[in-house]
Amino acid sequence: MGPMDVKTNFQTNLVKVDIARDFQMTREGSTRNFKDFEINIIHPIYDLAEIANEIASQEAEFCNFNTDGFNSNYPKFKTRKEMIEDTKIYIVSKRDSNVDFTFAIRGCVMPPGL
Numbered sequence: 001m002g003p004m005d006v007k008t009n010f011q012t013n014l015v016k017v018d019i020a021r022d023f024q025m026t027r028e029g030s031t032r033n034f035k036d037f038e039i040n041i042i043h044p045i046y047d048l049a050e051i052a053n054e055i056a057s058q059e060a061e062f063c064n065f066n067t068d069g070f071n072s073n074y075p076k077f078k079t080r081k082e083m084i085e086d087t088k089i090y091i092v093s094k095r096d097s098n099v100d101f102t103f104a105i106r107g108c109v110m111p112p113g114l
Contacts, residue, residue: 010046017041044094048101051077051092056105059088063108 002022009016019037026032051070058065067079076096082089086107093100 010049012046013042013044015041015043015045044097044099045101047077047094048092048099051079052090052101052103055079055090055092056103059105059108065090 001024004019004021006020007018009018017039019039020035021037023034024031025034051074055065065079065081067081070079071077076094078093078095080091082091088105088107089102090105091100091102
């Protein structure tokens with residue numbers, strides 16, 4: 001085996017992994033050479049991360065994210081918010097796959113004078 005180079009690319013509903021590695025396999029006197037491998041995995045992580053980014057942006061700007069409004073506008077996804085002291089725990093999932101992405105946001109700091 002030679003050195004390995006791995007590149008991961010996230011796309012809508014797809015995780016693409018490209019592996020560049022020289023690989024030689026010998027079996028019963030026959031040798032085969034392999035160079036590049038490509039793996040495609042159907043997974044909603046890109047969409048879930050995009051929603052998490054939107055939630056973080058709204059939390060930073062408005063100190064709030066309306067999960068009810070989001071859930072009614074985007075029925076393919078479900079967002080839930082749980083509070084643990086001053087930390088908001090968001091659970092974002094795609095309804096047809098039941099895959100969850102969970103992340104936390106610490107309490108919002110209000111600017112002086114508000």
